[in-house]
Each structure stands twice: as C-alpha cells, then as structure tokens.
Amino acid sequence: MPITLTLTEGVLPLNNIEKAVSKLTDSFLKHHEMSGNNVMTRNVTAHVSVIPKGLTFAGGKTVDGAWVETKTPSFALANKEVQESFFNEATQIIHDLSGGKLPKEKIWGNGVHTVDGTWNIDGTPLTNEGIFEAVSKG
Template sequence: MPITVTLTEGIVPSQNQAKVVKEITDAFLVHHGLGGNKVMTPNVTAQLHLQPKHETFSAGEPIAGAWIEIKSPSFALADRAVQKNFFEDVTNIVYKYAEGKLPKKHIWTNSIHTVDGTWNMDGMAMTNEELTEAIAKG
C-alpha cells in the first residue's frame, strides 16, 4: 500500500520526517488489524516528498501544508470508522511533528483505490481475493 507524504519544506524538522512516515505506516497497519503481519508490513511502502513553499498551494496561493495520500485495494480504508480514525491519527501525527508550524486545517489526506487485479505484491499482479489470501498467511 504506497503512502505518499508530501510536506512543504521546513514544516517538519528533518530529524522528525522519518518518524512521520513510520507512525503513519504503523497507524495504517493497526487500523486494519494488521500490526505485525509479516506479509503486509513490508508491503506498506512510503515516499516522502519535500516541496519548497512556492510549489505548494491552496486556493491557487502558496501555502505551507502537508498532503498524505494512500493507494490501496478497495477493501482497505473501506470502513467508515477506519477512515475517520486513521485519518484523524494521520493528521495528529503530522501536527505533532510539525511542532506548531502547521495548523491542522493545512493537513490534507485522501485515499485512492486501485483496480481489482492490479495490486502487485512479490512480483505478481493480485486480485483482491488473492491479496486477502496472502495477507491471511502473515
């Protein structure tokens, strides 16, 4: 499940950036009941992007912000309680590590569901059913 964390440069100190990624990754696993799952844990990947303020916008104007996007199969982040609790945790994680430099209203999140059968894990494109079977082994 790729997680993309995009931050305006300077809002999260460099020593805290990896902590943001780690805690968001852990929260995703925990909210799906997969904490410690040997199959899923290494397959929740992340990319951290740092952008200069003149390249991050709200309403077409430069702004300091954070954007977190999760790409997952359709069965992940499908439950409303999981959505609310996970994205609340994500917001609080970024807010905490921004150390007062970023209001919560400047932390945006979203999720994109992939087409069934296109999820690649261990070099194989898997359907939701195949992925669920693999996860159950972990």
C-alpha cells in the same frame, strides 16, 4: 499499499520525516487490524516529496502544508470509521512532528482505491482475493 507524504519544505524538521513515515505506516496497519502481519507490513510502502516553499497551494494561493495520500485496494479504508480514525490520526502525527507549528487545517488527506488486480505484492501481481490469501499467511 503506498502512502505518499508531500510536504512543503520546512514544515517538518528533516529528522522527523522518517518518524512520520514510520508512524503513518503503523497507524495504517493498526486501523486495519494488521499490526504484526509480516506480509502486509513489508508491503505498506511510502515515499516522501518535499516541495520548495512557494510551490504548494490551497485555494490558488501559496501555502505551507502537508498532504497524506493512500493508494489501496477497495477493501482497505473501506468503512467510514476506519477512514476517519486513520486520517484523524495521520493529521495528529504530522501536526505533532511539526512541533505543533503546522496547523491541522493545513494538513490534507485523501485515499484512492485502485482497480482490482493492479497490486504487486512480494513481486507477484494479485487480485483482492490473492491479497487476502497472501495476508492470511502473514
């Protein structure tokens, strides 16, 4: 379940980027009641892109900001309560790690649901049913 964190250069201190990924991962697992599940934990992945100032935009104008995007199977982030709680917490995490300097309105988030069967978990392509089976062992 990849989490993509995109940041304008300088919105987070470099030493807080790894903390952000760790906290976002923990939050994703918590909001899906999967904290401590070994299979799911090692398969929540992340990557960070730091974009030079002047190359991130909102409303067609340059902006310093942060973007949190998840790519998940259709059963993850599937209900409104989980969506709101995760993305509210993700926003707070980034805001706090910026030292309060990045306003919450400059932190955007979105979730993308993918096609069933397009997951590669522990090196094996799985359908949603296969993911449930694998996670139940974790």
